Amino acid sequence: MDPIAELITTYFELNGSTIDELDGSGIEPSPLDFMRYVARNTPFVVRRGAASWPAVRNWSVPFLRNALAEHVVNVAVTPNGYADAPTPGPEGKIVFAKPWEENQLFTDFLDCVTQQEKNQLDATAETRYAQTQNDNLRHEYASVFSDVHKDIPFARIALQRSPEAINLWIGNSHSVTAMHRDNYENIYVQVLGRKHFVLLPSLCQPCVNEQPLEQYSYVRADDNFQLVPETADGGAQGHDGDDGTVPFALWDPDVPLKNETPYSTLAEPMRVTLDPGDMLYLPAMWYAASRVVQFSRRQYLTVH
Amino acid sequence: MDPIAELITTYFELNGSTIDELDGSGIEPSPLDFMRYVARNTPFVVRRGAASWPAVRNWSVPFLRNALAEHVVNVAVTPNGYADAPTPGPEGKIVFAKPWEENQLFTDFLDCVTQQEKNQLDATAETRYAQTQNDNLRHEYASVFSDVHKDIPFARIALQRSPEAINLWIGNSHSVTAMHRDNYENIYVQVLGRKHFVLLPSLCQPCVNEQPLEQYSYVRADDNFQLVPETADGGAQGHDGDDGTVPFALWDPDVPLKNETPYSTLAEPMRVTLDPGDMLYLPAMWYAASRVVQFSRRQYLTVH
Numbered sequence: 001m002d003p004i005a006e007l008i009t010t011y012f013e014l015n016g017s018t019i020d021e022l023d024g025s026g027i028e029p030s031p032l033d034f035m036r037y038v039a040r041n042t043p044f045v046v047r048r049g050a051a052s053w054p055a056v057r058n059w060s061v062p063f064l065r066n067a068l069a070e071h072v073v074n075v076a077v078t079p080n081g082y083a084d085a086p087t088p089g090p091e092g093k094i095v096f097a098k099p100w101e102e103n104q105l106f107t108d109f110l111d112c113v114t115q116q117e118k119n120q121l122d123a124t125a126e127t128r129y130a131q132t133q134n135d136n137l138r139h140e141y142a143s144v145f146s147d148v149h150k151d152i153p154f155a156r157i158a159l160q161r162s163p164e165a166i167n168l169w170i171g172n173s174h175s176v177t178a179m180h181r182d183n184y185e186n187i188y189v190q191v192l193g194r195k196h197f198v199l200l201p202s203l204c205q206p207c208v209n210e211q212p213l214e215q216y217s218y219v220r221a222d223d224n225f226q227l228v229p230e231t232a233d234g235g236a237q238g239h240d241g242d243d244g245t246v247p248f249a250l251w252d253p254d255v256p257l258k259n260e261t262p263y264s265t266l267a268e269p270m271r272v273t274l275d276p277g278d279m280l281y282l283p284a285m286w287y288a289a290s291r292v293v294q295f296s297r298r299q300y301l302t303v304h
Numbered sequence: 305m306d307p308i309a310e311l312i313t314t315y316f317e318l319n320g321s322t323i324d325e326l327d328g329s330g331i332e333p334s335p336l337d338f339m340r341y342v343a344r345n346t347p348f349v350v351r352r353g354a355a356s357w358p359a360v361r362n363w364s365v366p367f368l369r370n371a372l373a374e375h376v377v378n379v380a381v382t383p384n385g386y387a388d389a390p391t392p393g394p395e396g397k398i399v400f401a402k403p404w405e406e407n408q409l410f411t412d413f414l415d416c417v418t419q420q421e422k423n424q425l426d427a428t429a430e431t432r433y434a435q436t437q438n439d440n441l442r443h444e445y446a447s448v449f450s451d452v453h454k455d456i457p458f459a460r461i462a463l464q465r466s467p468e469a470i471n472l473w474i475g476n477s478h479s480v481t482a483m484h485r486d487n488y489e490n491i492y493v494q495v496l497g498r499k500h501f502v503l504l505p506s507l508c509q510p511c512v513n514e515q516p517l518e519q520y521s522y523v524r525a526d527d528n529f530q531l532v533p534e535t536a537d538g539g540a541q542g543h544d545g546d547d548g549t550v551p552f553a554l555w556d557p558d559v560p561l562k563n564e565t566p567y568s569t570l571a572e573p574m575r576v577t578l579d580p581g582d583m584l585y586l587p588a589m590w591y592a593a594s595r596v597v598q599f600s601r602r603q604y605l606t607v608h
Binding site: 031032035036038039157158160 | 335336339340342343461462464
């Protein structure tokens with residue numbers, strides 16, 4: 001048997017693909033509990049683990065509109081909701097498409113996001129997603145930071161470090177996060193709405209059809225968007241190739257017969273849907289894709 | 305660059321090859337401290353971590369002779385000290401040589417081990433090593449088990465299980481443990497004498513020249529030993545191949561230009577010498593070889 005196929009098959013025989021669920025009604029895992037999952041590089045979800053956070057209890061569109069009334073925020077704009085995702089480029093080949101970034105009054109941004117969800121914008125409208133990953137909840141959104149815990153004690157104690165970045169992401173169901181992976185440990189907290197995750201362990205690398213993609217960015221041009229190549233020194237992603245490309249998965253477990261590799265059929269994705277207050281531990285180097293599955297009162301927010 | 309070479313080189317750039325030393329004078333690591341090392345699959349040594357154990361404080365040849373006076377123990381016998389090691393077989397090819405096993409009065413065994421060390425036996429004398437790995441300290445040597453801690457609390461709490469096996473090994477400087485690996489977490493405690501370990505992480509597999517070796521056993525024949533093939537169903541090793549062979553490392557980091565692979569030169573072995581009372585955490589799947597480097601009062605014992 002092909003040793004790569006045997007490795008992947010054996011992994012799923014031994015580990016299954018069902019995520020461990022801890023009942024977190026007021027009780028978080030201990031640092032040692034958490035470290036056992038880190039040691040096994042295995043995700044878990046803590047149902048209601050953040051249920052007591054003021055953000056989970058209090059946030060709503062009117063609340064945020066009021067709290068961030070005068071704020072200008074950075075917004076990622078795409079014609080289709082696919083930011084930082086593989087996209088057909090100008091010459092038909094698949095490229096890595098970064099969003100167009102705009103600064104916008106937070107209240108205007110909130111109107112765009114909620115109106116699109118309510119179908120008050122026409123179907124071709126651009127998609128807006130507040131998705132900066134530069135520790136925005138301690139900077140751009142600092143005025144609402146006090147509504148979330150300043151760190152996750154079980155993770156801080158176990159890993160012996162404070163979070164490098166705390167990010168707030170706000171979008172609607174048109175925003176999709178393509179399958180990707182990061183080289184840091186991640187605790188994701190759902191604040192409003194429901195989000196569905198599809199997860200694969202890092203040893204599924206042979207399944208996901210990672211290809212070196214040239215980096216392009218959307219640029220607003222009149223009423224449209226153009227994809228233009230990044231300049232050679234423009235890429236800030238840590239894992240860029242020397243040639244400016246970025247390795248990115250083309251296979252989507254939810255579209256399994258497109259862009260598949262001979263190993264894709266062996267992957268058994270772990271799936272989990274988060275409700276408000278749920279916490280997800282996403283281990284370093286796991287692949288994750290996510291999409292919104294349901295709105296609560298036409299509003300959708302995530303705190304990460 | 306060859307990706308395997310890059311992996312090995314990067315590992316040692318990031319991790320170095322110096323073992324972490326905790327000063328354990330009365331203080332063991334916490335379960336969380338330990339779990340961090342398990343998560344990183346990284347060895348550490350706790351100097352004097354077992355210094356307070358009655359075995360470390362009290363054991364000596366006279367003490368054990370008295371405590372185990374009437375006991376019969378299982379002893380591994382080889383003509384050269386290499387038990388469970390690659391050895392030239394009858395037709396010149398390298399085979400995996402298992403020792404001849406004998407039951408012997410413990411006091412007679414102790415005489416053989418100490419007299420060989422004192423050069424009171426001729427140079428061609430066989431080597432005896434009490435090295436059963438069947439939880440012998442809770443069975444064969446149960447009468448002295450009370451002199452060691454019944455488990456290692458930081459490991460039991462972190463791993464949520466009691467030790468599967470607690471083994472006592474007794475030998476002299478003629479016994480060598482060839483480079484091998486086990487698929488379980490291991491805490492090694494030195495009781496008497498000094499032992500030197502050479503360790504390699506599991507990703508050095510391409511460096512150690514693992515080959516499928518046919519399994520042979522020493523059989524006593526008159527005044528000599530013969531190596532005879534194992535019967536097909538005789539092998540009890542868990543990782544035997546279907547054909548009865550066992551994969552075993554042929555490269556020895558201390559003889560680096562013999563049996564090397566193109567990757568051997570990239571390996572940076574971690575070396576540590578244990579004194580009585582020292583504890584070593586040897587992570588699952590690490591390669592380890594060990595040899596005695598010094599005797600305390602012409603006696604040598606290890607508790608594992």
